[in-house]
Ligand SMILES: [Zn+2]
């Protein structure tokens with residue numbers, strides 16, 4: 190299998206992970222070295238990817254969710270910058 194990219198081009202410079210597909214590396218680069226920044230509003234679970242956290246919420250807390258899951262997920266950047274107001 191060859192997708193037109195060399196192994197070097199498919200290796201992460203930060204952690205030396207090698208990907209079979211450039212696409213995989215591209216996706217990895219968006220999260221490599223970063224802390225999980227999406228926090229579950231119901232428990233301590235954290236995720237680097239919003240879609241993964243959405244799945245977690247639906248699977249684990251589906252019965253507690255009333256609105257769209259996306260609305261519940263806040264991105265933990267540099268604190269207090271959340272555009273979403275606290276709702277309790
Ligand atoms: Zn990496």
Ligand SMILES: [Zn+2]
Nearest residue numbers: 229231232234
């Ligand atoms: Zn949770």
